[in-house]
Amino acid sequence: MDVMGDKATLYETGRFVQPSGRDGAVEGAEEAAEEVRQRLAAEAGDVEALSVLGAMLLRRGDLDGAEPQLRAATAAGDRAAANNLGVLLHQRGYPDEAAGWWRIAAVAGSAAAAHALGRHHRERGDEPAAEYWLRQSAEQGHALGAYALADLLEHRGDAGAGQWMRAAAERGHREAAYRLARALDRQVTDEWDDGADNGVQQAAEAEQWYRQAAARGHQRAALYLGAILEKRGELKEAGRWYLTSAKDGEARAACALGFLLRDAGDIESAAVWWLRAAQDGDGNAANALGALHAERGETQTAERWYRAAMDAGDVNGAYNLGLLCAEQGRTAQAEQWYRRAAYAGHREAANALAILLLQVGDATGAEPWFSKAAEAGSVDAAFNLGILFAGRGEEAVALRWYERAAAAGHTEAALQVGIARLRDGDEPEAERHLRCAAGGGSPEAAYRLATVLDARRPPAPAHELGESVHLTKSECEEWYERAASQGHRRAQVRVGMLAAARGDVVEAARWYREAAEAGSRNGAFNLGLLLAREGSEPEAAVWWTRAADAGHGRAALRLALVYARRGELAEGQRWADRAVSLGPGEVAERAARLRDALREELSA
Numbered sequence: 376m377d378v379m380g381d382k383a384t385l386y387e388t389g390r391f392v393q394p395s396g397r398d399g400a401v402e403g404a405e406e407a408a409e410e411v412r413q414r415l416a417a418e419a420g421d422v423e424a425l426s427v428l429g430a431m432l433l434r435r436g437d438l439d440g441a442e443p444q445l446r447a448a449t450a451a452g453d454r455a456a457a458n459n460l461g462v463l464l465h466q467r468g469y470p471d472e473a474a475g476w477w478r479i480a481a482v483a484g485s486a487a488a489a490h491a492l493g494r495h496h497r498e499r500g501d502e503p504a505a506e507y508w509l510r511q512s513a514e515q516g517h518a519l520g521a522y523a524l525a526d527l528l529e530h531r532g533d534a535g536a537g538q539w540m541r542a543a544a545e546r547g548h549r550e551a552a553y554r555l556a557r558a559l560d561r562q563v564t565d566e567w568d569d570g571a572d573n574g575v576q577q578a579a580e581a582e583q584w585y586r587q588a589a590a591r592g593h594q595r596a597a598l599y600l601g602a603i604l605e606k607r608g609e610l611k612e613a614g615r616w617y618l619t620s621a622k623d624g625e626a627r628a629a630c631a632l633g634f635l636l637r638d639a640g641d642i643e644s645a646a647v648w649w650l651r652a653a654q655d656g657d658g659n660a661a662n663a664l665g666a667l668h669a670e671r672g673e674t675q676t677a678e679r680w681y682r683a684a685m686d687a688g689d690v691n692g693a694y695n696l697g698l699l700c701a702e703q704g705r706t707a708q709a710e711q712w713y714r715r716a717a718y719a720g721h722r723e724a725a726n727a728l729a730i731l732l733l734q735v736g737d738a739t740g741a742e743p744w745f746s747k748a749a750e751a752g753s754v755d756a757a758f759n760l761g762i763l764f765a766g767r768g769e770e771a772v773a774l775r776w777y778e779r780a781a782a783a784g785h786t787e788a789a790l791q792v793g794i795a796r797l798r799d800g801d802e803p804e805a806e807r808h809l810r811c812a813a814g815g816g817s818p819e820a821a822y823r824l825a826t827v828l829d830a831r832r833p834p835a836p837a838h839e840l841g842e843s844v845h846l847t848k849s850e851c852e853e854w855y856e857r858a859a860s861q862g863h864r865r866a867q868v869r870v871g872m873l874a875a876a877r878g879d880v881v882e883a884a885r886w887y888r889e890a891a892e893a894g895s896r897n898g899a900f901n902l903g904l905l906l907a908r909e910g911s912e913p914e915a916a917v918w919w920t921r922a923a924d925a926g927h928g929r930a931a932l933r934l935a936l937v938y939a940r941r942g943e944l945a946e947g948q949r950w951a952d953r954a955v956s957l958g959p960g961e962v963a964e965r966a967a968r969l970r971d972a973l974r975e976e977l978s979a
Contacts, residue, residue, distance in 0.1 A: 422448055426456040454483040486517035518546035549591035556584035594623035626655035658689025690716050694724040722751035754783040786815030818861035825854035864895035896925035928957030932966050948973040
């Protein structure tokens with residue numbers, strides 16, 4: 376058993392205090408002088424001096440010198456000496472004899488001895504006796520006694536443990552403060568899970584106890600305090616506590632400090648702390664080092680650290696090895712690592728394994744892994760299951776998975792649900808999902824939402840292309856513009872049309888050109904119309920040619936008319952033939968009449 380507690384409480388005298396930080400030589404000289412004074416007083420028969428001298432020698436590790444002093448003081452009835460004699464005998468390996476002296480001191484009112492005796496009985500398995508003596512110590516205000524009693528009661532599941540843990544914490548016991556904070560943390564989680572509203576107050580109290588324990592040098596308390604502050608955005612103070620904890624040897628704090636430094640742009644310092652944490656067995660830090668070396672193209676070093684993470688029990692190591700192998704085209708090895716991580720419960724590894732199997736044509740093998748990942752909470756896997764079932768024509772099953780992924784915030788899944796609801800005629804639900812997907816950044820969702828809103832608008836007054844019609848932008852136009860700015864070609868054409876309706880020819884031409892250059896045949900056709908009306912028919916013909924080559928019937932008809940007006944009848948007839956084949960019906964009829972007229976002209 377270690378010496379019980381701080382020096383001041385251990386020896387039950389105020390003459391012994393913690394070092395004040397003064398020069399060691401000065402303190403040593405003062406302590407030596409004090410020892411001489413106490414020895415002279417002891418030789419003169421001063422019982423208190425005998426006790427204090429024995430305590431000084433015990434503290435220094437001079438058991439042979441301390442024992443006669445303590446025995447003499449104990450024989451004279453000094454309870455502090457009886458307690459310290461028990462400590463000495465325990466250190467010598469005589470626990471039963473030590474317990475006898477602790478009992479004498481405890482009966483005489485020594486809280487420290489009662490604590491030591493209680494711990495002795497607990498080590499022997501005599502919990503009733505342990506509880507009795509620890510309670511005696513705790514009720515006298517002894518912090519170590521209160522903590523030991525709380526630990527015993529907590530071990531038994533006794534509700535009174537919390538009261539004594541708090542008492543020990545309030546008396547400055549750092550481990551008690553830490554454990555009290557952890558207990559409050561767990562209560563906060565339970566309160567929030569149950570929907571109670573007092574979680575904030577308990578979280579604040581937990582933070583204060585973490586802070587008290589951390590200030591007294593508790594490395595795990597410093598780690599948790601850093602995490603609380605980081606979550607709240609107080610990164611500078613969080614970093615200080617992580618540093619304190621990391622310097623004391625807490626690998627998780629070193630790892631967390633590394634991530635803070637990385638986010639601040641100091642990669643080299645981050646790597647130093649990750650290395651320190653990884654060497655101490657932190658798998659998360661090993662993974663971070665692996666990712667860092669992978670980004671630098673140092674794949675062998677990255678693989679070594681991923682393996683170290685895996686050896687440390689971090690399943691992410693196997694998953695990251697799978698990703699590394701997949702990037703290098705080592706499919707068989709990637710599958711092996713994904714399987715290892717997936718069997719260990721890594722949901723994203725299960726999803727990646729399913730994708731890998733799907734890529735090699737094993738849809739049957741992929742499905743159960745997608746299901747396992749989705750049931751474990753992988754949003755991507757739920758979406759992929761939707762794609763899998765939709766590909767089989769099982770639309771109802773696919774929709775259920777899409778809805779599950781959408782409910783978890785998956786943008787593309789929300790788009791698919793919106794499309795399905797539009798198809799079913801449920802416009803309100805369709806709009807709700809399309810808004811979610813559009814807000815999540817999907818250009819297709821933004822375009823489809825715009826079309827839904829556009830259909831509700833009253834019809835615009837008839838106008839010719841380029842005629843000024845002043846209209847304010849509606850919500851649907853804003854969504855069209857968002858989709859267009861993200862490169863959606865149909866949205867770009869529609870924005871161009873709306874700009875033209877407002878009379879903004881320059882803006883219309885800009886959007887038509889963007890769409891056309893991205894491959895939109897409607898964009899090319901509309902740009903041609905705009906240019907023709909502005910008097911640039913040769914350039915218009917270039918864009919109509921591009922549109923017609925992409926299958927746009929109206930563009931082919933326009934070209935036929937252009938060449939007919941130029942007198943190039945054969946070329947006009949060729950484009951008229953193309954327009955007939957491309958349609959639609961109205962265009963095909965007009966093109967057929969033009970073709971026949973050109974044929975007659977050519978044969979005349």
